[in-house]
Amino acid sequence: MNLDIKNLALLVPELMLTGTALVLILAARRIQKSSVVATVTVLAALVAALAAGAMGWLFSGDVQTGFDGMITVDGYSQFFKVLIASALALATLLSVRRTHGVFVPDADSGAPARTTGSATSFISPRLRIDAEHARPAEYHALLLLASTGMMFAVSALDLLTLYLGLELMTLCSYILVGITVDRPTSNEAAIKYFLLGSFASALMLYGISLAYGVTGATGFEAIASAISATGTGTNPILLVAIGLLTAGLAFKIAAFPFHAWAPDAYQGASAPVAAFLATASKATGLAALGRVCLVAFESEAGVLSAVLAVLAGLSIIVGSIIAVSQSDMKRLLAYSSIAHAGYALLGFISGTPAGASATMTYAFLYVFMTMGAFAVVIALGERGEKLDSYQGLAAQRPGTAALMLLFLLSLTGIPPTAGFTAKFVVILSVVRSGHFALAVLAVVCSVVTAFVYLRVVVLMYMKEPQEPAPPRFPVAVYAALAVAALVTMIGGIFPNILAPWAIAPGL
Amino acid sequence: MSEQYIEYIGIAASFLLAGGIAGAMVVLASTLGKKKPSTVKSEPFECGQKPFSVPGGKLAIKFYLTAILFILFDVELVFLYPWAVIYRTLGMEGLVKMGIFLGILMVGYVYAWDNGALKWQ
Numbered sequence: 328m329n330l331d332i333k334n335l336a337l338l339v340p341e342l343m344l345t346g347t348a349l350v351l352i353l354a355a356r357r358i359q360k361s362s363v364v365a366t367v368t369v370l371a372a373l374v375a376a377l378a379a380g381a382m383g384w385l386f387s388g389d390v391q392t393g394f395d396g397m398i399t400v401d402g403y404s405q406f407f408k409v410l411i412a413s414a415l416a417l418a419t420l421l422s423v424r425r426t427h428g429v430f431v432p433d434a435d436s437g438a439p440a441r442t443t444g445s446a447t448s449f450i451s452p453r454l455r456i457d458a459e460h461a462r463p464a465e466y467h468a469l470l471l472l473a474s475t476g477m478m479f480a481v482s483a484l485d486l487l488t489l490y491l492g493l494e495l496m497t498l499c500s501y502i503l504v505g506i507t508v509d510r511p512t513s514n515e516a517a518i519k520y521f522l523l524g525s526f527a528s529a530l531m532l533y534g535i536s537l538a539y540g541v542t543g544a545t546g547f548e549a550i551a552s553a554i555s556a557t558g559t560g561t562n563p564i565l566l567v568a569i570g571l572l573t574a575g576l577a578f579k580i581a582a583f584p585f586h587a588w589a590p591d592a593y594q595g596a597s598a599p600v601a602a603f604l605a606t607a608s609k610a611t612g613l614a615a616l617g618r619v620c621l622v623a624f625e626s627e628a629g630v631l632s633a634v635l636a637v638l639a640g641l642s643i644i645v646g647s648i649i650a651v652s653q654s655d656m657k658r659l660l661a662y663s664s665i666a667h668a669g670y671a672l673l674g675f676i677s678g679t680p681a682g683a684s685a686t687m688t689y690a691f692l693y694v695f696m697t698m699g700a701f702a703v704v705i706a707l708g709e710r711g712e713k714l715d716s717y718q719g720l721a722a723q724r725p726g727t728a729a730l731m732l733l734f735l736l737s738l739t740g741i742p743p744t745a746g747f748t749a750k751f752v753v754i755l756s757v758v759r760s761g762h763f764a765l766a767v768l769a770v771v772c773s774v775v776t777a778f779v780y781l782r783v784v785v786l787m788y789m790k791e792p793q794e795p796a797p798p799r800f801p802v803a804v805y806a807a808l809a810v811a812a813l814v815t816m817i818g819g820i821f822p823n824i825l826a827p828w829a830i831a832p833g834l
Numbered sequence: 835m836s837e838q839y840i841e842y843i844g845i846a847a848s849f850l851l852a853g854g855i856a857g858a859m860v861v862l863a864s865t866l867g868k869k870k871p872s873t874v875k876s877e878p879f880e881c882g883q884k885p886f887s888v889p890g891g892k893l894a895i896k897f898y899l900t901a902i903l904f905i906l907f908d909v910e911l912v913f914l915y916p917w918a919v920i921y922r923t924l925g926m927e928g929l930v931k932m933g934i935f936l937g938i939l940m941v942g943y944v945y946a947w948d949n950g951a952l953k954w955q
Contacts, residue, residue, distance in 0.1 A: 352941055
């Protein structure tokens with residue numbers, strides 16, 4: 328029993344989130360106020376983030392493993408757990424209005440609807456409570472359980488634990504995408520995401536079974552030692568297994584050619600869910616891919632770096648170019664997230680710990696700047712979804728427009744923002760590993776994406792307003808915007824601030 | 835034939851026998867049998883189903899709920915049987931762990947009950 332308590336102690340953040348989710352499920356019918364549920368969820372996420380951070384700090388010297396080597400607690404896992412918990416907290420803050428109902432602006436006069444900005448006024452006469460919408464407790468329980476799955480996936484030290492964590496994450500994501508059952512686009516997005524997602528999961532499972540067939544193990548360390556014992560690059564079945572595993576994980580991060588679900592899912596899902604998928608889900612996929620590449624298949628680094636280079640290069644090209652022709656803001660951000668998945672993969676190509684920590688830095692900063700961009704979309708309500716609606720926003724809401732400018736500059740990668748730091752570290756890592764062509768491609772495509780993002784800036788600052796000013800948004804959205812903006816600025820001004828925490832996984 | 839394949843001979847033989855008997859019955863029936871075709875007989879046949887109908891007929895959602903609830907209890911039972919067999923060996927630790935497992939499963943059950951999934955109306 329003592330051993331079990333030690334094992335459970337390694338899972339404090341996960342247990343925190345699971346426990347909260349179970350309580351919310353039990354009380355789902357009794358809690359109707361979304362502000363209560365959101366507060367509970369944010370608190371749970373903060374406690375989980377603190378616990379994960381504290382454990383990462385405590386165990387920074389010696390790596391802890393538990394449950395017979397299924398789970399590990401190291402700097403790498405705790406870094407991503409803090410990131411996931413933060414993304415959960417931000418997504419929860421952004422959901423505050425959504426789960427209450429659909430915002431109905433003043434239709435007759437065209438004047439902005441009056442809502443006061445205080446924390447208790449989420450329900451106003453202007454908010455229609457939509458009976459078809461899920462109850463807030465169920466929605467937040469799904470968010471919490473998805474985050475639990477992500478946390479398991481990032482600390483998994485075994486292919487089956489990894490698969491289990493990723494499945495918990497994706498099963499909750501399917502429901503979250505389709506949770507607005509009264510919107511046909513939401514249902515369509517959920518079905519598309521589910522069909523492609525289950526196919527990708529099957530591919531990954533097939534890869535796991537082949538890897539087990541070749542090496543006789545599912546644990547990362549056992550796989551690594553089995554491969555080094557038999558010699559590398561000799562077994563074609565092992566290469567197929569690596570290809571299938573990479574494909575399954577590339578689906579989770581929406582890298583080309585496994586990206587097709589992302590634009591539809593993001594567009595159909597409600598914006599906070601899309602934000603959560605684009606950030607936390609992608610960070611989890613990257614974390615899992617990093618551990619699989621650097622620990623389990625370390626000795627196949629040559630093959631892996633070729634596969635990852637192709638995935639990264641194509642994702643950057645496709646994501647950047649298709650984003651140019653988008654007129655829907657969420658689709659634009661989806662293609663941008665595909666390009667960013669490519670950039671994030673650049674770090675893993677080198678196969679070195681330095682490269683992995685470059686990707687970790689990228690993932691961390693990417694989560695906050697994307698969350699910020701989505702926060703602005705959410706804050707503007709219906710208006711935020713269409714690109715043309717951003718015309719003249721700077722004249723109507725200078726603060727919101729300035730924040731959007733900050734996030735868009737960061738997504739482009741312009742110096743004083745976090746995006747520059749992120750792109751700098753991954754491109755530096757690619758150059759150090761000798762892939763100069765890929766580095767040039769990454770920089771050239773940055774220019775293409777600059778056109779994409781700056782187009783929004785031009786609309787905001789250089790056009791006349793076409794629509795009435797958007798209503799004020801809830802305090803929770805302000806809080807999320809503030810946090811995202813703060814991290815985006817700090818990450819740009821102090822580029823080395825993440826370096827001590829971005830510890831690559833080791834054996 | 836090498837030693838390791840000998841044990842598969844039985845399987846191969848039963849495959850051949852099964853295929854042979856089934857094939858022979860189909861062939862014999864179609865060559866030797868008398869044929870008196872009628873409209874009903876030449877319809878594509880599936881036990882009791884109408885051969886042609888408009889697809890996408892409505893199915894009550896409560897069957898779906900029943901099926902989901904069945905899975906909930908079925909998974910529980912699948913775990914409970916082997917646990918009961920080695921219950922004494924596992925001792926107190928096994929009891930606590932099973933309690934946690936059932937507790938989490940019961941949350942789902944209580945949720946379903948609470949939301950009226952058990953009412954058949």
